[in-house]
Amino acid sequence: MSTTTDQATPERSAAEGSPEEPSSAASASEPSDGTERFLDSDLALQVHFLASRARGRGISHANRQLEGLDLKVRQFSVLSLAASGMNPSQRELGEFLSLDPSQIVALVDHLEKRGAVRRETDPRDRRSKIIVATESGEDLHAQALKILTDSEDHTLSTLSPRERKQLRSLLLKIAF
Amino acid sequence: MSTTTDQATPERSAAEGSPEEPSSAASASEPSDGTERFLDSDLALQVHFLASRARGRGISHANRQLEGLDLKVRQFSVLSLAASGMNPSQRELGEFLSLDPSQIVALVDHLEKRGAVRRETDPRDRRSKIIVATESGEDLHAQALKILTDSEDHTLSTLSPRERKQLRSLLLKIAF
DNA sequence: CCATACCGTTGAGAAAGTCAATGATGTAGA
DNA sequence: TCTACATCATTGACTTTCTCAACGGTATGG
Numbered sequence: 001m002s003t004t005t006d007q008a009t010p011e012r013s014a015a016e017g018s019p020e021e022p023s024s025a026a027s028a029s030e031p032s033d034g035t036e037r038f039l040d041s042d043l044a045l046q047v048h049f050l051a052s053r054a055r056g057r058g059i060s061h062a063n064r065q066l067e068g069l070d071l072k073v074r075q076f077s078v079l080s081l082a083a084s085g086m087n088p089s090q091r092e093l094g095e096f097l098s099l100d101p102s103q104i105v106a107l108v109d110h111l112e113k114r115g116a117v118r119r120e121t122d123p124r125d126r127r128s129k130i131i132v133a134t135e136s137g138e139d140l141h142a143q144a145l146k147i148l149t150d151s152e153d154h155t156l157s158t159l160s161p162r163e164r165k166q167l168r169s170l171l172l173k174i175a176f
Numbered sequence: 177m178s179t180t181t182d183q184a185t186p187e188r189s190a191a192e193g194s195p196e197e198p199s200s201a202a203s204a205s206e207p208s209d210g211t212e213r214f215l216d217s218d219l220a221l222q223v224h225f226l227a228s229r230a231r232g233r234g235i236s237h238a239n240r241q242l243e244g245l246d247l248k249v250r251q252f253s254v255l256s257l258a259a260s261g262m263n264p265s266q267r268e269l270g271e272f273l274s275l276d277p278s279q280i281v282a283l284v285d286h287l288e289k290r291g292a293v294r295r296e297t298d299p300r301d302r303r304s305k306i307i308v309a310t311e312s313g314e315d316l317h318a319q320a321l322k323i324l325t326d327s328e329d330h331t332l333s334t335l336s337p338r339e340r341k342q343l344r345s346l347l348l349k350i351a352f
Numbered sequence: 353c354c355a356t357a358c359c360g361t362t363g364a365g366a367a368a369g370t371c372a373a374t375g376a377t378g379t380a381g382a
Numbered sequence: 383t384c385t386a387c388a389t390c391a392t393t394g395a396c397t398t399t400c401t402c403a404a405c406g407g408t409a410t411g412g
Binding site: 034035036037038039040041042043044045046047048049050051052053054055056057058059062073076077080081084086088092095096098145148152155156158159163164166167168170171172173174175176 | 210211212213214215216217218219220221222223224225226227228229230231232233234235238249253256257260262264268271272274321324328331332334335339340342343344346347348349350351352
């Protein structure tokens with residue numbers, strides 16, 4: 001798909017004055033800078049590149065929206081599983097989130113100090129620590145989930161409901 | 177545009193004890209580990225999570241396959257655009273790859289020392305440096321592209337050709 | 353000529369990722 | 383039972399990646 005009237009030929013580069021500017025912190029977005037001409041490169045065909053960009057945009061936006069809760073997507077992912085009622089251990093958290101156990105420690109430490117989660121020694125295996133959300137943690141999670149849902153809705157705004165479903169389904173197939 | 181808060185880039189796949197081909201006689205279920213029970217969590221519905229995991233797995237595998245060329249996906253992305261004939265400037269590289277200009281400097285420095293790319297001052301704007309691949313750089317790119325194509329083929333092995341096309345199309349829509 | 357904006361570069365510090373080692377605990381086998 | 387080995391959370395050291403501010407060289411518009 002090409003909505004560009006531009007071509008790959010390096011003819012000129014500065015014929016347009018200054019398009020616009022990121023006036024303050026509001027609308028803005030749509031980083032359609034002028035690098036769309038690279039969409040024809042073979043790099044742009046690679047899924048890892050597209051996934052990286054999509055992910056980057058999504059997480060970036062989500063993190064901005066979460067600022068009010070002083071929470072990051074990274075922390076939310078742990079909190080979310082802790083609040084899921086599925087009683088994940090730290091090792092499981094690491095597996096599922098593709099994070100090193102040492103990072104889980106730091107994440108849980110942070111959330112625990114904040115009073116959002118609690119470490120509970122698994123009675124069946126005292127080496128293992130089950131991470132569960134506190135009441136305020138569940139509160140926080142509910143608020144964050146709402147914000148993230150809206151954020152994702154924004155991120156996927158160019159996709160129809162059907163396409164969104166397809167996207168999730170396809171990603172799920174290759175994510176595990 | 178500068179993305180304010182962004183998250184990292186997990187490039188590790190804890191879920192892989194043995195790279196290579198899974199095969200084996202085992203039943204080989206979806207998740208390599210045993211954390212599939214979390215697929216019902218609301219976290220697993222979030223596109224950013226799925227994209228992160230998919231991306232992590234893909235890049236991780238790709239990087240392993242590229243080890244023989246002593247090249248990383250990150251470096252390839254710059255080399256690829258340099259070898260595209262589109263004469264990208266460093267600023268454009270940064271925009272397109274969502275990387276800070278300072279990171280582009282480091283990446284180009286590395287590739288230049290290796291003799292894969294060359295900095296050419298843009299005659300139209302002497303502030304700007306056009307990055308072009310050398311002959312050996314184009315060679316390297318060709319080899320890497322082949323490896324990455326195979327790698328992606330492996331990463332997307334659970335998807336039909338039609339689904340792969342859909343996935344690229346959907347990601348493209350939300351990546352820009 | 354001057355003010356302003358942009359490009360690449362440098363440097364510093366924060367965040368994230370990687371890896372090895374350790375204490376506590378669990379498990380299987382002699 | 384005792385013993386060897388594996389697993390879990392944790393710590394610490396280190397590398398990579400990210401983010402931001404500042405600076406010199408260059409362009410652009412008065």
